[in-house]
Amino acid sequence: MLPSVGDVREGFICPQCHHDMSTMEMLQLHFQDVHMKQSSSAVKGLFSLAKQKIKSVQDNFTTVPNEQSNVYTQFFSFDQNDSSLKQQQIGYIRSYNDKFKKLRKIEHDQISIETTRLLLRLEKLISNDEDVPKNAKTKERRKYEQEIVEWIDDSKVSLCPSCAKPFSLSRRKHHCRLDGFVICDQCSQFLLFSKARYLIDPNSSTLNKMTANGSSLQGSNSLTATVTTDDSNLNNKDKVNSENYLRICLSCQKVLQRRYDQICFKNAQRDEVFLYYEKIAEAQKELANIHPTYSTIIESLLSGDTKYQIIDGQRLYRQLTSCYEKIDSTSKHIMKLADSCSNIDEDDTQSQFRYSALCRNIRMYAVHLLQNYAISTRRVPSEDDVQRARDERKRLVEERNELERAAKAELVSKISSTDSPTTSKKDVSGWRPTIDRNLLVQAQELNPLVQQVYQVTEYIRQAQIAGRYDEVESLKLNLKELEQALKNMPQQENASTFDSYAIECE
């Protein structure tokens, strides 16, 4: 058996006590109140136990050094330069689609010819035209029917072809109105005119409403009635509604039933779940649209940029939250459907199981979706925050200008006038990091790697001031690599001086 999906707990569950907190805020509060003070003693206990045990075995094994060599390359004829083999392709596939469709067509063409033939006859038989005799019992009606379908000569038939019982006075011969064969009364099926009309034109018929709920396509939803169960019923109906019916044989009934099932299948109404799910999908699409824009706006606001206003952020935030709410509430609603299992037979436990699994999985999907998005959504900064960011930025820009001016002055005083074109090049688009000379002098005595680190951190600082966030990112990557390289170096002192410096920079 497949693992039951219902057992998996998802959502905003506290990692320590496994209570479902249903929303992010609740979880935050809960965690703060309940778990923040107590350190998880259970985990610790397990660890200390494990540590003791593991220690005892460690001594028994020596670690074998991993030899990395390619001794086996020579034995294989694998062409490493063959680009087609760089990525493993999907394996072979064989398709039977065409063959299958051909076979299906052959098989079903015969049946559909048969169906069309019967439907054409049916249409004439139930025609509402004035010159068509209505009363089923009259001779004119019988004559009309025989004009459409030739009745076979019943004198040679002594047994009912369907139940194989002999005809007699009490078991009279009847004719199927659709193919003219002989049957007994008990084997006859009765097709109401209203249902017949539905078969011919499912869209305009009033029966549409009756059958279209399509939830149970098979089984009880039979097209025709048999004598034994519905005879009295039909007669009553005849009297009350004066509704007409046709006597048909089993084989014609089968063909028509098939047609009827197909119509029902095509017109099956969407289950609630699917309607709701569509809403989720819509909201998800909207989210995917809005979210990146929102992130850039917030980013820009917090960096003190004046490109966007707070109100832009708020507007989008409202849209986002309404999407979240929509997804959340819709999926919760679907979840509720899981328990109700409306319009499923009570004893059909497997359908119930399937239906509730479907609902629960949709909810799980939605929760996951929310977690993915909601976590990366920041709140809109307040007026003050934005103002502060802007002020800060202004200050930094001024500071930098000040520094630059000072540096320029220093340079001018120190170095000959040949340098002037580089300094005058400074314009808005061509930002370029400069290096504090003092730092460089200090760094001179240090390892070249450490020097490099100093330079990069300095660049990052400057880039931050200039609001060049893309550059900051790439510089940070560089810094990380450098750190890595430094760590791998044996000189401990260098690394430690660097560390303290890095912390200051933060």
Added chain:
Amino acid sequence: MTNINLIEAVRSYINRMIEDCGPTIKGLVMDKETASIVSMVYAQSEILQKEVFLFERIDMGGQKSLKHLSAICFLRPTEENIQALVRELHEPKYGNYFIYFTNFVEMSDIKSLAEADEFECVRVVQEYYADYLAINPHLYSLNIPNTYQQNYEWNDNLLRRTVQGLVSVLLSLRKKSATIRYQKSSNMARILADKLSSTLKRQVDFTASNPNDINQTIVLIIDRREDAITPLLNQWTYQAMVHELIGIKNNRVNLNQVPSITKELEEVVMNAEYDEFYANNLYSNFGEIATNIKGLMEHFQEKHKSQSKIESIGDMKTFIENYPQFKKLSGTVSKHVTIISELSRLVGLYHLLEVSETEQHLVCQGDHNDVVQKIKRLIKNDKIRDLDILRLLSLYALRYERHASNELNTLKYETQKHRRLPEKYIHFLQAILEYGGLKFRQADLFNTQTPMAITRQFIRGLRGVDNVYAQHVPLIKDLIDQLLRGKLKDPSYPNVNSKDQINQQNLSQQQGQIIKPSEIIIYVIGGVTYEESYHIQLMNKQNARILLGGSYIHNCQSFIDEVLIAVPSSLSGASNELLSSKRR
């Protein structure tokens, strides 16, 4: 260099199925075997993200129609599945059907499906050859616990299943043809090789070979009976240990035997695709894992500390941002800590280090008297499990089968004096000699027969032993080395392919050339072990291209069960007598 990857091969098939179905709500309909195939390579939560909201078995009934759901039917082409599909199509629950068979399907079956599809809701009928369990990138299994029938013959169903499995391994890796070599001493290997070869030839669609395709795939079919000792040894690499001491079944590990286990850890999933720590430590030995789990624990405790310190809004934000990773990490940590502590508990409790040392000594060096003394000592130690005594006795029986002063009976007597071995185990001591004794075996399993082998063993001894618990090198590695160096003898491991190819090969061999294979695919009738997988993985790390597979992934317990089932009936009667005489 990309290595061939079986997990990737199966995953890409499943991805394709889901993509082809389009962005609607989907249900995945499987049978018992395909459900395992999928679960080996995909986590349910990951498939869920692709809008697959229903996972069910083809045999599940129910009336309610879900017309707006598309069904992806991923099924083996068995008779029952075809019948179930036909029934389903007569009364369709779903709106659309995308049908994928894991293997060749008969035209007549396609026809009956076409006839049944009166609602015209089948969209796709295709063959996707993912007909095996991909356990690791280089390891596959067909999940057949008992291949051998009585007297070591094939059962038709199992033979068909095995051929299908091997064909699908080849096709899923885009290999249309292969050089098939088999162990001649095994009747079953010969029959399988012939059947595989003829099946491949019959598939005309795939045999139109590319003229540039000089790359040859070698399929090597061997019989577990040639090496009965590997499954009997205690293991010390992580994956192998977990399987040996606790048991891995479709990546699931059942921990409910662990003392004071919490409810949520009773069954855990161990999938290297989703668990970084596990992936990094599959092949670490016990000492290394102990070190690594310590590192993981420290990392976690640090995280845990910073996680619990929430003082400002900023802290809260980082908490929320890191929360999912934290949750995942916490799950990983508690899982591995539990498993590793359980492993070390068992190792300590049953003195497995001592047992393993004796085993390795017995198999790899083996001064006869020394070995007998050691086994006798262990028999008397009541901390040692019966199972471990059985391992030692079986290994002894295999190794000294025709030794002049064989003391197996003395050892058995000694055992019966001190402990009561289950009846099953006493049968096994007989059965194992029938299964893998000298009567069947050809390979020099203990390196004692030829001067060459003795020298090799001697040199191995001189080089010093890195790890006393892992001296044994499985036969399979030697076979592959011989194959690669062109030294695997044709008379013992013949080639099943047509005559002209053999001539060609002879020709090139005469010219002193060895045809280099593009990769080697091994199939072991009767199952493989994680120890063998470990050795293949080591070779692949050094640029070899080898895939290993078998009917099952055995640990000692399951191996014992399979050997016992295969015992010829006459023998089991004999051992019964033996047993009763002993009791008297």
